[in-house]
Amino acid sequence: MTANSRPCAGSSRIWNSKMVATPMLKRRLCAVLICLLAAMSAQGQTTRTADLDRLKQATVFLYQARSDASGLKVRCISSGTLISDDGLIISSAHSLLPSRQCDGDTIIVALNVDLDEPPIPTYRAEIAGAAAGLDIALLRITRQLDNRPIASESLPVLPFVEIGDSTTTAIDDNLLILGYPELGDQAVAVERGTITALIAEPLTGGRSWFKTRAELPGTMSGGGAYDTAGRLIGIPTNASLAGSAGNCRYISDTNGDKLINNNDRCVPIGDFISAIRPVHLAQSIIRGARLGLDVEVESAAAAPSPAQQAPRISRLFFAPSVVDGMPAAVVGSLPSNTRALYLFFDYENMTSESVYELRVTRDGIPDSIFSLPPLRWSGGESGLWHIGAREQAWANGTYEFNLLIDGTSVSSQQIVIGGAPEMRPRFSNIVFGTLDRDSRLVGNGSIVPIGPIASARFLYANMSAGSPWSAIWYFEGAEVARSSDAWADDDFGSKSISLAPQGGLLPGQYRLELYIDGALAATSDFVVAGAPGGPLPQIFDNLRFVAAADPLATRQALTASGFSGAAPALYALFDWQRIAAGTSWTLRWLVDDQSFYEGSSPWQGPETGSDFTISLANPPDGKYTIQLLINNLRLAEAEAIVGIGQLPLDRFADFTGTVLSGTVIDAATQRGIADLTIVLISEDYAASEFVWREDQIVALARTDRRGRFQFARPLEFDTFYSVVIEADGYIPHAADQFLYEADQPFADIRIEMVRGS
Numbered sequence: 001m002t003a004n005s006r007p008c009a010g011s012s013r014i015w016n017s018k019m020v021a022t023p024m025l026k027r028r029l030c031a032v033l034i035c036l037l038a039a040m041s042a043q044g045q046t047t048r049t050a051d052l053d054r055l056k057q058a059t060v061f062l063y064q065a066r067s068d069a070s071g072l073k074v075r076c077i078s079s080g081t082l083i084s085d086d087g088l089i090i091s092s093a094h095s096l097l098p099s100r101q102c103d104g105d106t107i108i109v110a111l112n113v114d115l116d117e118p119p120i121p122t123y124r125a126e127i128a129g130a131a132a133g134l135d136i137a138l139l140r141i142t143r144q145l146d147n148r149p150i151a152s153e154s155l156p157v158l159p160f161v162e163i164g165d166s167t168t169t170a171i172d173d174n175l176l177i178l179g180y181p182e183l184g185d186q187a188v189a190v191e192r193g194t195i196t197a198l199i200a201e202p203l204t205g206g207r208s209w210f211k212t213r214a215e216l217p218g219t220m221s222g223g224g225a226y227d228t229a230g231r232l233i234g235i236p237t238n239a240s241l242a243g244s245a246g247n248c249r250y251i252s253d254t255n256g257d258k259l260i261n262n263n264d265r266c267v268p269i270g271d272f273i274s275a276i277r278p279v280h281l282a283q284s285i286i287r288g289a290r291l292g293l294d295v296e297v298e299s300a301a302a303a304p305s306p307a308q309q310a311p312r313i314s315r316l317f318f319a320p321s322v323v324d325g326m327p328a329a330v331v332g333s334l335p336s337n338t339r340a341l342y343l344f345f346d347y348e349n350m351t352s353e354s355v356y357e358l359r360v361t362r363d364g365i366p367d368s369i370f371s372l373p374p375l376r377w378s379g380g381e382s383g384l385w386h387i388g389a390r391e392q393a394w395a396n397g398t399y400e401f402n403l404l405i406d407g408t409s410v411s412s413q414q415i416v417i418g419g420a421p422e423m424r425p426r427f428s429n430i431v432f433g434t435l436d437r438d439s440r441l442v443g444n445g446s447i448v449p450i451g452p453i454a455s456a457r458f459l460y461a462n463m464s465a466g467s468p469w470s471a472i473w474y475f476e477g478a479e480v481a482r483s484s485d486a487w488a489d490d491d492f493g494s495k496s497i498s499l500a501p502q503g504g505l506l507p508g509q510y511r512l513e514l515y516i517d518g519a520l521a522a523t524s525d526f527v528v529a530g531a532p533g534g535p536l537p538q539i540f541d542n543l544r545f546v547a548a549a550d551p552l553a554t555r556q557a558l559t560a561s562g563f564s565g566a567a568p569a570l571y572a573l574f575d576w577q578r579i580a581a582g583t584s585w586t587l588r589w590l591v592d593d594q595s596f597y598e599g600s601s602p603w604q605g606p607e608t609g610s611d612f613t614i615s616l617a618n619p620p621d622g623k624y625t626i627q628l629l630i631n632n633l634r635l636a637e638a639e640a641i642v643g644i645g646q647l648p649l650d651r652f653a654d655f656t657g658t659v660l661s662g663t664v665i666d667a668a669t670q671r672g673i674a675d676l677t678i679v680l681i682s683e684d685y686a687a688s689e690f691v692w693r694e695d696q697i698v699a700l701a702r703t704d705r706r707g708r709f710q711f712a713r714p715l716e717f718d719t720f721y722s723v724v725i726e727a728d729g730y731i732p733h734a735a736d737q738f739l740y741e742a743d744q745p746f747a748d749i750r751i752e753m754v755r756g757s
Contacts, residue, residue: 112188125142
């Protein structure tokens with residue numbers, strides 16, 4: 001029983017020997033194990049702890065393999081975690097999505113059948129959703145191991161874990177990390193560690209990565225990181241470098257010589273893992289996979305891809321904070337007690353298969369807290385990136401940040417932390433817009449409409465009259481304007497400057513750099529696009545849903561806001577104006593106000609056009625919202641109702657109620673009893689009324705060789721249930737009824753059985 005269980009008020013003995021006499025000397029041990037699942041008072045509650053056996057049972061081993069004439073050849077491997085009882089698995093994307101390094105066409109799922117033994121290949125799975133940039137993939141079990149199809153409702157009971165809230169974790173929180181330590185030939189492993197840092201990157205905010213000092217082998221990539229209550233809060237991950245013999249293994253005969261040696265293809269496993277991707281970043285992907293929603297862009301009008309050049313990193317500098325993805329200021333040193341630091345840099349020619357790494361040293365000694373291991377790149381082909389950490393004390397010293405791309409050092413930069421704060425002149429917080437008649441800056445700060453002029457406003461402090469300063473404007477990486485002067489304004493305040501190129505502003509990416517006495521002091525980027533239209537330029541227009549039978553009919557179709565529940569697809573169209581190729585934009589879909597898809601990419605269509613088409617296949621009933629964004633500013637939005645306009649209430653719920661699991665043991669030997677059938681009986685029947693009718697059975701479970709069992713269907717709160725156990729050669733045993741907390745999603749019980757004639 002759990003530590004929180006206690007007898008129900010007014011309950012009585014519930015196991016009755018008169019109930020269990022059956023033919024063939026088979027005895028049924030009947031018990032109403034749960035009488036009421038309702039909230040306990042705060043008095044007597046205890047802290048929930050993780051059920052390690054349940055977490056181990058939900059941990060799977062994954063093989064990405066390729067078919068050839070002689071069978072399947074393993075290409076890549078990883079761990080994974082079942083997050084639903086119908087076969088949905090979360091793991092790392094780099095070992096599962098097809099790539100140059102992992103070019104398989106089949107995914108094999110090995111289940112943890114015996115906790116003390118290696119996993120057993122049991123099923124095949126398909127990609128149900130992925131974000132390559134985040135290195136997260138969702139799989140769904142779809143076939144038997146022999147390739148016969150299997151529907152989710154035909155799967156047996158599969159153990160799964162609860163998804164926790166990774167947005168509330170903090171430095172020094174304890175972690176449990178599960179995965180497979182080798183090549184699928186050992187039992188699942190459990191490692192313990194703590195969160196040592198929260199690493200920030202642009203696309204995912206201040207919690208892009210959790211850092212840990214736990215020693216995790218590369219094969220545990222894709223496994224599960226849990227809080228102390230056993231809730232999944234992250235996915236440990238790494239990235240193997242192509243061609244690196246030190247972090248790969250030879251596990252199959254790929255050249256047909258009937259030997260397994262270094263002449264065969266090497267399976268990458270990566271270096272030791274120290275980074276964990278928070279699970280909240282996967283919520284949209286999980287939601288889309290559970291609903292089976294697939295977004296397609298019908299008219300991307302992609303431009304021809306240029307020949308791939310070597311990645312390039314440049315313009316490394318440091319900032320004490322980030323505002324809307326841009327550095328608040330540029331610094332060359334920081335005082336003692338610094339608690340936030342960000343490294344910024346420009347990048348070009350990166351791909352989703354590029355592997356980046358950050359090595360940090362302090363006074364020449366490696367600093368594992370703020371370093372990042374080899375990871376897949378998530379920032380697109382080119383742009384401005386940052387890596388940093390906050391809520392963490394940075395010790396005094398000289399720090400060197402060394403960036404590596406695909407295993408090669410490409411650039412480094414140093415900063416000194418220590419001493420008292422200095423009252424140095426500084427610029428900060430650049431924002432962009434246009435000036436009104438009263439010379440006030442108006443706009444949104446990062447997108448300026450097509451016109452004759454763009455203006456910038458920035459803050460300044462500790463400036464002295466006569467100090468040399470300068471401003472340099474860039475368009476698409478090329479300098480277009482420069483001014484240098486002696487400072488003539490006050491010591492503190494704000495200042496506006498403008499760019500007025502001959503012929504007016506062209507659509508595209510712009511940058512402003514501000515210097516004080518020859519040193520970079522502040523910099524920020526902005527986009528010019530669209531027509532003037534208030535605070536937000538008119539870039540995307542006429543966003544609407546249409547009623548059409550197929551993509552070819554969308555342009556002549558009528559605008560609609562309501563669709564039948566049997567609609568084969570939902571089509572959205574929009575027009576656009578004055579947006580340059582390469583401008584990053586974001587497409588976001590929501591259902592019932594919850595995001596299930598978000599993708600950012602460079603604009604690849606003409607500068608101006610109409611009827612850009614997006615489709616969503618087989619949408620279930622619900623309220624659907626489509627949003628178009630640039631620089632995280634929502635520029636257009638439209639809604640449509642499908643069917644009744646609301647998803648079934650439990651479509652997004654992992655479960656409602658308590659998942660009942662437990663162990664049945666022999667009272668004398670204290671060992672688990674294997675192969676017992678345990679039946680959960682409907683609330684409409686008592687245990688004494690059970691006669692094996694289908695309408696009486698809610699769920700079935702069977703004990704494994706350790707006597708463990710788990711019902712896949714959660715037990716609802718405020719509901720009576722009975723459980724029947726078939727046990728040959730055991731006599732009845734007395735037990736009481738028990739009460740569990742309403743917010744306790746898992747309950748674990750222990751049943752001792754005594755042998756008898």
